[in-house]
Amino acid sequence: MLKSMKIPPLQERRKANRLIFFFKVVEGLVPAMPSQDFLTPVRQSKRRITPKHFKDFKANNIVEQYSVKNSKCFTPIQCKTQLFRNSFFPKTLIEWNNLDESVVRADTVDTFRSTVLQWD
Numbered sequence: 001m002l003k004s005m006k007i008p009p010l011q012e013r014r015k016a017n018r019l020i021f022f023f024k025v026v027e028g029l030v031p032a033m034p035s036q037d038f039l040t041p042v043r044q045s046k047r048r049i050t051p052k053h054f055k056d057f058k059a060n061n062i063v064e065q066y067s068v069k070n071s072k073c074f075t076p077i078q079c080k081t082q083l084f085r086n087s088f089f090p091k092t093l094i095e096w097n098n099l100d101e102s103v104v105r106a107d108t109v110d111t112f113r114s115t116v117l118q119w120d
Helices: 010-026 088-097 109-119
Strands: none
Touching: 010 088, 010 109
16 A cells, blocks of 8 residues: 555655754754754764665674765764664764765755655
């Protein structure tokens, strides 16, 4: 039924909504959550770390946490428990760092939303 209505799976919709809210926090559109209180920008270096991805295989590689694909990346939050690792900021921050430069450089929330929904 979802395929016939062209609705993405719930997991993808949740990921897109997390990234949209994270974009609002980064751009300062959420006054109650200033980004400098929660996020530390990554020191920019010329070296880019990108893990290999295959269509039929998904691995929890430590390199994925430190992947830098855009100029608005943030330092991953160190987590000691699985519960904290799956909370909003640590989980979304890793997904944000894996976004392409063109997606992160969106001017408005609406353009970011449309690019994220196409990107997934």
